[in-house]
Amino acid sequence: MALIELRDVRRVYDLGEVEVHALRSVTLNIERGEYVALIGPSGSGKSTLMNTLGCLDRPTHGSYLLDGEEIVTMSRDQRAGIRNRQLGFVFQNFNLLNRTSAVENVELPLLYSQGISSRQRRQRATEQLQKVGLGDRLYHHSSQLSGGQQQRVAIARALVNCPAILMADEPTGNLDSKTSREVIGIFRELNETEGLTVIIVTHDPAVARNAKRTIVLRDGEVVADTHDFQRALEILNSEPVD
Amino acid sequence: MKNKLRAGLTVLGVVIGIAAVTTMVSIGQSASALVQGQFAALGTNVIVVLPGSQQRGGVRQAGILTLTAADAEAIGSESRAILAVSPIVGAQGQVVFGNANWSPRDMQGVGADYLTVRNWKLQAGGFFAREEINAGAQVCVIGNTIVAKLFQTANPLNQVIRVKNIPFRVIGVLEKKGVNMVGDDQDNIVLMPFTTVRKRLQGSNFNNVNAIMVSAISPKVMDTASREIEQILYERHGIAPGEKPDFSVQDTTEIAATLGVITGTLTMMLATIAGISLLVGGVGIMNIMLVSVTERTREIGIRMAIGARGKDILRQFLVEAIILSSIGGFIGVVLGMAASAGATLLINSFSSGTDWPIIVSLPAAAVAMLFAAAVGIFFGYYPARRASQLDPIEALRYE
Ligand SMILES: Nc1ncnc2c1ncn2[C@@H]1O[C@H](COP(=O)(O)OP(=O)(O)OP(=O)(O)O)[C@@H](O)[C@H]1O
Ligand SMILES: [Mg+2]
Numbered sequence: 001m002a003l004i005e006l007r008d009v010r011r012v013y014d015l016g017e018v019e020v021h022a023l024r025s026v027t028l029n030i031e032r033g034e035y036v037a038l039i040g041p042s043g044s045g046k047s048t049l050m051n052t053l054g055c056l057d058r059p060t061h062g063s064y065l066l067d068g069e070e071i072v073t074m075s076r077d078q079r080a081g082i083r084n085r086q087l088g089f090v091f092q093n094f095n096l097l098n099r100t101s102a103v104e105n106v107e108l109p110l111l112y113s114q115g116i117s118s119r120q121r122r123q124r125a126t127e128q129l130q131k132v133g134l135g136d137r138l139y140h141h142s143s144q145l146s147g148g149q150q151q152r153v154a155i156a157r158a159l160v161n162c163p164a165i166l167m168a169d170e171p172t173g174n175l176d177s178k179t180s181r182e183v184i185g186i187f188r189e190l191n192e193t194e195g196l197t198v199i200i201v202t203h204d205p206a207v208a209r210n211a212k213r214t215i216v217l218r219d220g221e222v223v224a225d226t227h228d229f230q231r232a233l234e235i236l237n238s239e240p241v242d
Numbered sequence: 243m244k245n246k247l248r249a250g251l252t253v254l255g256v257v258i259g260i261a262a263v264t265t266m267v268s269i270g271q272s273a274s275a276l277v278q279g280q281f282a283a284l285g286t287n288v289i290v291v292l293p294g295s296q297q298r299g300g301v302r303q304a305g306i307l308t309l310t311a312a313d314a315e316a317i318g319s320e321s322r323a324i325l326a327v328s329p330i331v332g333a334q335g336q337v338v339f340g341n342a343n344w345s346p347r348d349m350q351g352v353g354a355d356y357l358t359v360r361n362w363k364l365q366a367g368g369f370f371a372r373e374e375i376n377a378g379a380q381v382c383v384i385g386n387t388i389v390a391k392l393f394q395t396a397n398p399l400n401q402v403i404r405v406k407n408i409p410f411r412v413i414g415v416l417e418k419k420g421v422n423m424v425g426d427d428q429d430n431i432v433l434m435p436f437t438t439v440r441k442r443l444q445g446s447n448f449n450n451v452n453a454i455m456v457s458a459i460s461p462k463v464m465d466t467a468s469r470e471i472e473q474i475l476y477e478r479h480g481i482a483p484g485e486k487p488d489f490s491v492q493d494t495t496e497i498a499a500t501l502g503v504i505t506g507t508l509t510m511m512l513a514t515i516a517g518i519s520l521l522v523g524g525v526g527i528m529n530i531m532l533v534s535v536t537e538r539t540r541e542i543g544i545r546m547a548i549g550a551r552g553k554d555i556l557r558q559f560l561v562e563a564i565i566l567s568s569i570g571g572f573i574g575v576v577l578g579m580a581a582s583a584g585a586t587l588l589i590n591s592f593s594s595g596t597d598w599p600i601i602v603s604l605p606a607a608a609v610a611m612l613f614a615a616a617v618g619i620f621f622g623y624y625p626a627r628r629a630s631q632l633d634p635i636e637a638l639r640y641e
Contacts, residue, residue, distance in 0.1 A: 056547060056634050077551040084549020095544045095638065114365065114550040 001068055002029035003164065003197060004053065009062035015201035021058065022048040024220040026173035029201065032164070035191040037208040038201045039236060040217035046201045049217065050169050051198065054087055055079040068165065072147075084112050088158030094140040094150040102129060102153045103138040109161040123164040132186060155186060164187065165197040172207050184210050199214050206234060249566060251254040256570025256617065257577065259520025260610050264515045264578025269585055270509025272601040277501045279599070283533060287325070287458040288359065289318070289468055289474070289495045293450075308488040311436065313478060314353065314454045320474050323467035325459045328353035331436040331452035333443045338404045339392040343383035346388055347430040349405070352441030352455075359457045367399045367414030375435040381444070383414035385429035408442050468493050520613070522568065524621040533564050542629050543637025556630035563622020564615050571614020575607045 022045045030036055047134075051057035052064065055071055059131040064071040066086065071079065083089075096105045106125035116124075129138055132152040142150055151171060158166055162203075166187070172180035177210045184207055190196045191212075202208050213224045214232035216224035224235040261375040311329045318327035331351035336343045340385065354372045357363065370381050389398050402409045420426040440446050451614055458467040468491050481487055537541070586600045 014281055051635055054547075057637075077553070080546065080549050081552040083547060089547050091638070095547070097544060109548045112554055113543075133566070163247070186505070222550075 003032045003034075003067055004030040005030075005063075005065040006053075007063040007065075008063075009049075009052060009059045009064060010181065011045070011052065011057070012060045017094060021220050023052070026062075026220075026222055028222060028225060030197065032197055033191070033195045034200045035188070035210075035212045036200070037211035037214045038199065038202070038217060039205075039208050039232065040223075041236075045174055045220040046217055046219040048220075049062060050167060050199070050201050053165075054089060054167050055082050056169050084109055085161060086164045088161070088166045089162040090151065090154050090166065090171045092160050092170035092172070092173040094154045095152055096146070096153055096157075099141060100142070101139045102134060102145065102156075105142070105153055106157045106160050108157060111160055124160055127155070128160045129153065131159075132156045146179075146231070147175050151158075151175065151179075152186070155183070159190070159196075163196075165199060168198075168200040170201055170203065172202065172204060173240055177206070180204065180207060208232075244391030246411060248530060252526050253566055253570040253573070253596075255523030255526035256520070256567050256614055257523075257574040259516065260571045260574025260614050261521035261581060262516035262519050263513055263613070264575050264606065264610050265581045265585065265605050268579070268582030268601055269510060270505065270512055271606075272586055272599050273503060273581075274505035274509065275599050276602060277505055278498070281316040281616075284603045287461050287464055287467075289456040289464065290456060290472065290492045290494065291454040291456065291471060292490050292492065293453070294488060308479065309451050309454055310449045311353075311444070311451055312449065312473060316474055316478060317454065317456060317471055318402045320468060321470040322605065323458055323463040323470055326355035326358035327457075327458045328356040328359045328455050329436050330453040330455055331439045332452045333405075333434070333439045335405050335443070337388065337392065339401065342392045346385075346432045347426060348428075349432045349439075350436070351434050351443075353438030356433065356588035357457070359455045361457070362419065363417045365417045367412070368542045369414050375437050377486035378430065378437040378441050379435060380408065380410050380438060381413045381435065382410040383416060383433045385431040386410055387427055387430040388432060389415055405432070406443060410438075442514060463491055520617060524617040527563055527567055527618060528621035528625060529561060530566075531622050532628070534562075535559065535625045535629040539627075539632065539637045539640040542632050543634050543640065546634035547633070547638060550554050551618075552630040554627045555632075559629050560619065560622050561624035564618035565628065567613065567614045567622075571611045571617075574614065575610050578610070579607065 005079070006026050006028050008025045009023055009107060010021070013020040024135060024188070026049060035136065038048050038049060048057065052059050055066070055074075056079075059072060062072070066082065069082075071082065074082070098104075104123045106128055107121045110121040110124060126135075126138060129135060132155055134149060134152055137145060137149060137153075140149075142153070151174075155166075168187070171187075172183055187198050187200065188210055191198045198211070200207065200211065207239065208214060209229050211229075213227050214224070214229050216223055216232050216236050218236075226230050226232050266394075300532075309329075314327050314329040318324060329352065333349040333351060334345075335349060336345050343544065354370060354375055355370055364383070365386070367383070369383055370379060373379075374381055374553065380440060384392075384398065384403075393401065394397070398412045398415060403412060404482070414432075415430065418429070421427055434443075436451060437588075438450070455469060456467065458464050472487070473581050475481075475489055476483070479488055519572050540551075545555060583600050586598045589598050
């Protein structure tokens with residue numbers, strides 16, 4: 001059984017006069033320990049797919065099994081629980097809480113998990129920040145950290161509750177190329193040494209190349225799903241958007 | 243709450259509301275305590291019978307002296323619900339002792355049981371007995387104020403004072419009673435046998451009295467006592483049932499109860515007005531919480547994305563509202579208590595003689611605090627619920 005099984009997943013936005021088909025029919029499996037990049041032109045549905053995989057959004061049709069559990073029929077609270085325990089998110093704009101220290105930001109997911117004492121929370125958050133190389137920035141607020149450092153805090157926060165999957169929507173979109181490489185390096189290492197399943201959405205071929213599998217989306221459909229990155233790029237560029 | 247100034251202003255609304263409620267309730271309570279204290283001081287279970295309240299040709303004939311000392315006797319001996327009876331005959335004039343003279347506020351001719359009726363005691367000496375009343379003895383019992391005005395430090399007992407040049411020997415001094423609820427000094431009083439006042443001071447041979455003061459055995463039998471007094475007087479005055487009597491019976495507990503209702507209503511009214519300001523404070527909290535929820539939409543999105551459930555968000559904002567309003571409530575209670583103590587002191591210092599009790603009611607304070615918290619829950623719930631129902635993706639996208 002695959003970790004993620006999408007069957008004929010569709011997402012239609014009903015805007016009254018028009019319907020927007022953000023996802024037309026997506027069927028795919030992702031196994032435990034994979035490192036997947038989602039690429040495609042702007043508006044192709046990458047974020048929509050990512051939000052669906054991340055249990056933030058619910059498809060309007062189809063089935064999504066995560067670790068054998070059907071997500072589509074779950075309640076809001078159940079999906080919140082899944083996000084808390086199974087998934088870790090990293091966003092393009094970091095999304096740290098303002099006026100809150102790095103370590104408190106990292107503790108946040110544990111706050112919504114049952115039965116973790118405040119001492120344990122502090123300890124796990126501290127360890128996680130040390131792992132991403134921010135052991136000396138525990139009490140800095142986000143405004144006192146560089147973009148790369150903020151993104152590393154966000155990664156620590158995503159990992160602190162030991163999720164099965166790390167999801168990142170354009171994690172390097174706001175970073176320069178050097179910092180991008182650092183962040184991507186962390187992803188790769190997590191995938192290789194800890195076997196963490198990683199899924200990233202990106203525009204940047206240099207970032208996408210890092211992944212082991214590439215899924216190309218166009219107009220809400222999967223047009224390529226390959227381990228050969230060069231081929232994925234060719235497909236992406238072969239049919240220019242009109 | 244990120245903006246301290248804004249939070250402070252929000253809290254201020256609740257502070258003012260709670261302070262107003264606390265102050266108003268405290269002042270209302272001390273007013274009714276004052277009234278109750280005054281009635282206790284007047285004497286327990288007192289019934290007053292007044293003459294001449296009959297109507298002739300639609301005109302109330304006041305001042306007609308239809309009551310006699312014999313009526314008082316009859317009431318005392320025929321009704322079982324009655325503890326003591328005293329006729330009251332009014333007098334006026336100056337009292338003179340040596341070079342000192344003074345006009346007492348009250349100069350009354352009374353019966354031997356007057357002190358029992360009024361629930362009053364002597365501080366020194368004795369009271370005139372039945373024999374002295376029958377004999378029209380020229381004796382008197384004086385209040386504390388008279389002692390101070392006429393005798394200063396001298397012992398007043400057995401001294402002779404003069405009223406309208408008629409000598410009265412002082413045989414007793416009354417215990418201090420203080421001022422009554424309209425601010426009159428109750429110790430500014432001279433009591434004499436009513437017979438002496440009639441004959442000597444008024445030069446009258448009639449046996450009329452200005453009032454009959456009666457005390458019932460217990461508060462429970464006040465009604466019985468009043469009814470029996472009416473029956474006795476109807477009979478003695480030859481008034482047919484249904485006819486208008488030539489006297490009226492007034493029950494002080496009734497007056498006290500009426501006054502109690504009035505002060506109670508007043509307290510309620512004050513509290514209601516103050517409550518409205520609390521309501522305004524609550525709306526302020528709701529407003530600020532709504533603004534806060536909007537401003538923090540993104541934060542809510544982040545929290546939801548990492549696993550906060552709707553109820554976690556609801557709780558967070560509700561707790562915030564309750565904390566805000568409770569802080570306001572606490573400050574409000576403290577301010578309100580200080581304000582009511584200050585107001586009471588001010589009343590006491592401006593109208594000399596009155597002695598409003600300062601009442602700082604702890605249950606009222608506790609209720610006010612709970613009320614503040616309830617305001618927080620009530621007005622915080624809607625914004626908190628809105629926050630908890632946000633869509634995580636839209637919240638995350640919010641700029
Ligand atoms: N809330 C929404 N309401 C209506 N349409 C939406 C909504 N969200 C997304 N869409 C539409 O769905 C389609 C896919 O959007 P999505 O955000 O998934 O694209 P994307 O591939 O992430 O693009 P980009 O690379 O620019 O981030 C777009 O056409 C977009 O306009
Ligand atoms: Mg996108």
